[in-house]
Amino acid sequence: MKKILAVLAAATALMAGPAPAQTYPTKQVTVIVPFAAGGPTDIVARIMADYFAKALGQQFVVENVAGAGGTTGTLRTAQSTPDGYTIMMGHMGTHGAAPALYPNLKYDPTKDFEPIGLAAGTPIIIVARKDFPAANLKEFIARAKNPDVRLSQAHAGVGSVSHSTCTMLSTQLGTKHRVVAYRGTGPALNDLVGGQVDYMCDQIVNLVEQIKAGAIKAYAIATPERSPALPDVPTTKEAGLPDYQVSAWNALFAPKGTPKEIVAKLNDTYKKALADAATRKRLLDLGSVLPDAGGQTPESLQKLVQTEVARWNPILKGQATQ
């Protein structure tokens, strides 16, 4: 009987409230990934979770809550107890494009979260089928603007990174194309390699090997600097489309109201993760761009979310109806 009482007492103590920051974490932490296992966001989350578990001595369990373009898992995070034991790996879609795409969105990316830190940016790259008649981005743009030619653009479904970024490209070029929607990057890439469609935009990690092998050709990478993974591919600035700057970023968020000390501790661990050689290498191998010290604060992430929400709104509004 005494033993049972002791267990109950321990249980009540655990239930009593969030543990103080000094001892946090005292139990396993759930990292919600709002996409299916195996996707780019999931991979970044698992690499980070691996480091966090080692550094903080508790399990960081990745829970994939896929659905509705990532908004299902994001909403669940926003609604979970803000005690530091539920955090999430958010992404350009869930914390940037979602308000424009989903008018009935039940969370606000700018208000319902405590930003922890920007994990990695995955550059966007413009690619075309290998026999597309344009040698560089300038020729591509000229062809895209030629009224006698109708290009076909592949994307991985409304709400996907490739859809958002391709729409942004069309908006900037002011061109109308045959838009071909696929379910996921795989089928879209297949038809690009097979020469069925003309071009697409997507994250570098999805395309890098096909570019290296010459199965498709890359015109430009939408970052300020070239990627070490593809040193021959010029930036959009070099290639003549300086305004096209976009990357699919992943960042850690906690629900609003998570104690400041715990957010600080998580941010601290996150900074150490980015400084850790092994973790850094794993992220860089994906073609990711890692933030510098100025970009590693919760404040800079909050700012990023605000600018992204504002930026995607005019581009994507009206893409999804109702």
Added chain:
Amino acid sequence: MSVQTPITMRPPVAPVPLRQDFLGGLFVTAVAVLAYWLAADLPAGTLGGMGPGMMPKALALLLGALGLTLLFGSLWHFGERIRRWSIRGPVFVFGAMIAFGLTVRPLGLVVAGPLAMMIGALASDEVRWGETIVSVALTSAFCVGLFKLALGLPIPLAPWLIGY
């Protein structure tokens, strides 16, 4: 001793409302109407440039036509009589699943598992409580061991007791 009723060679013709195909046609047509109604607001576009409503509406119309064919066909074909329904099985099986869904996140696997099985046990009229309790205990322990301890799935175990 009761006299056995003589077995007729041909089963009696079922009245129309009890014929399997009649009800089947009705069910399918109802599904088609529901689907069409739900898709009503979606723009169909043109055959060349299909909108989101084209496929659902076209398929719903096709399904409706097929359902009506089955329904009217049953008036001529006698067909099979509808099979006996039961209430007990579905009520408790669905009850068990709903109970599991409602409790698994707030109360965890250690509550949701046994609860679902206890409700599920009521679905059969052969239930014997002694063996049921043993089987519930063993299966729940096995599930906790397998899914949680061995595989480390992110399914809550007992949030109210150990926090996850």
Added chain:
Amino acid sequence: MLDLIGHLGLGFSTAFSPTNLGLCFLGCLVGTLIGVLPGVGPIATIAMLLPLTFKVDPTGALIMLAGIYYGAQYGGSTTAILVNIPGEATAVVTTLDGHQMARKGQAGIALGIAAISSFIAGSIATLVVAAVGAPLTKLALLFGPAEYFGLMVLGLGLAVVLAQGSVLKAVIMVVFGLVLSTVGTDLETGDERLTLGFAALSDGIDFAVLAMGVFGIAEVLRNIENPEARGVVKGAIGRLLPSAADLRRSLGPILRGTGLGAALGILPGNGAVLAPFASYTLEKKLADEPSRFGLGAIEGVAGPEAANNAGAQTAFIPLLTLGIPPNAVMALMVGAMTIHGVIPGPLVMTRNAPLFWGMVASMWIGNLMLLIINLPLVGVWVRLLKVPYRLLYNIILLFCCIGIYSVNNNPADVFFTAVFGGVGYVLIKLGLEPAPMLLGFVLGRLMEEKLRQALALSDGSFMTFVERPLSAGLIVCALVVMLIAILPAVTRSREKVFQE
């Protein structure tokens, strides 16, 4: 040829290292054990077990993952045979005759022939991958949206042929499945279609949710209410393994199934789902007594199982040679490879030769291990059916709940499974078969996508389907198949079968 031997030599020397052999075995074993749980298909199994591979080096991890994949694929067939619950689309066909065999006390034979045909198909398909993987890739790239649409139409024709009863009812169920496939967010415009406002439906109905509901839960309900229909081994179990006569009878179906599966598996966009259906249809057409199909014909298990496994194997070709995943399972494999720092692409074959050929060799070893693991397990599974059904159904129910929940960690999926269980129960009562519905569901989504892609590329002209020879040929085939199914003479003979 010399190249091939050299490559395979490299592969086997990699795969035969004690560690890799152990990992392969472990992967197959755990994959089988998890995959056999009702409601847990290969995707769920790989997703669940992915973290287990993190501690190992990339080659070992991929070998283990591949083992998990085959194991889960095979485990899914076991569940389909024993309790009539398909873990994924390709196991639907196995339920048709496999579960009927189990009901007749031949569960052991059905499981045995499934293991043996999977092994034979796997071995041949491994050779195909090693020898002609790269050239075949070019063939797969000929398949654009228009060709794909033709293939899907052909698949729908097969769905009608494989049905047991009246053609009208089969067509109804296919169309029902097509309607269900339109649920979810529209890919082109982002409109929510037929979702009733449920967020859980915005990505469409999950296959596992639908299959578990209309097959698994409905089957449980049917068995609870009439104990005599619960053929799940009452009385003698019979032989545990197939006899020589069984094997002789199955050899043709196995080889034909392997051919179909290997060919369809290479196609991008999940061509492998069609393979078991195509094999079943073919065997039914070739059989002396087609009427045995659906009542426990061993050819109806052997052919589709071989097709299923061969397709599962050759589906690796686009992944390994182009770095493009042809289906959801392979997409997960891409993620797994990426986590291990190997981004799949056209160059993996040359730059990571030991990894590539080691994986190919481990495919064959994996298939051998599956056979070794599963033949003894047949006895265990069959004995499991001796558990009184009044206890067994409840255990199945809990596994279904946990399995479905784990797919997306979302309780809403459990509720929708219950709803589809209700639909399945109604369908049973109304004498409507769910198998054509599932095929319609799987093909419908692809068909609409491919149709709209093809039309977007052709500026809305339907001539694209006729102008492209491959797609025209496929559509003609589809029309022929449907004509055969709908011809009145066929209808009459089918109705006779139904009444027997």
